[in-house]
Amino acid sequence: MMKRKIAKVLVLPLAMALFLSFTTAHKFYVSVTNMVYAEEEDAFQITSRIFIDDLDALLAERYGIKAKLATPDEAKVADEYIEKYLRAKFLVLFNGEPAQYTFLGKRYDNDVVICYLEIPKVKLSSIKTMTVENEVLTDLFDEQKNVVHVKWKGNKKSFVLMKSNNKGMLNL
Secondary structure (H helix, E strand, C coil): CHHHHHHHHHHHHHHHHHHHHCCCCCCCCEEEEEEEEEHHHCEEEEEEEEEHHHHHHHHHHHHCCCCCCCCCCCCCCHHHHHHHHHHHHEEEEECCEECCCEEEEEEEECCEEEEEEEECCCCHHHCCEEEEEECCCCCCCCCCEEEEEEEECCEEEEEEEECCECEEEEEC
């Protein structure tokens, strides 16, 4: 009976350590951006989903602010810096010319911040090419991937953009 107890005490931790070595958590670095052309408004409506902890780390690293996103102590300047960062790292070009977008705000959904952007007054009939450049978080995480889905007039195109390939282009 005593040998059994000793065996359990020795074998159980060894088995647990072996099991846990195969199930270590792997962190994924990914954002998802949806761009939908709303015909009735002649606008591209854009939502970008970014992990809160990654964006928080980025704001601290890049701008030196402790944003404390999604907490009661969130910095009052958080939106300002998120917008500033998005303007530097997320670009849309129509026929090679930068499109101006409006940062409408953000909200939180579990562990993700959803940023809302809009490109107003889009004359889709005059656009031949659209380029999306998304470098969000690639300056902080080498393995960051930014998935971009574009929908317009019954068409859909998706890109997986990363540090080494940060642009997707489509013909409208």
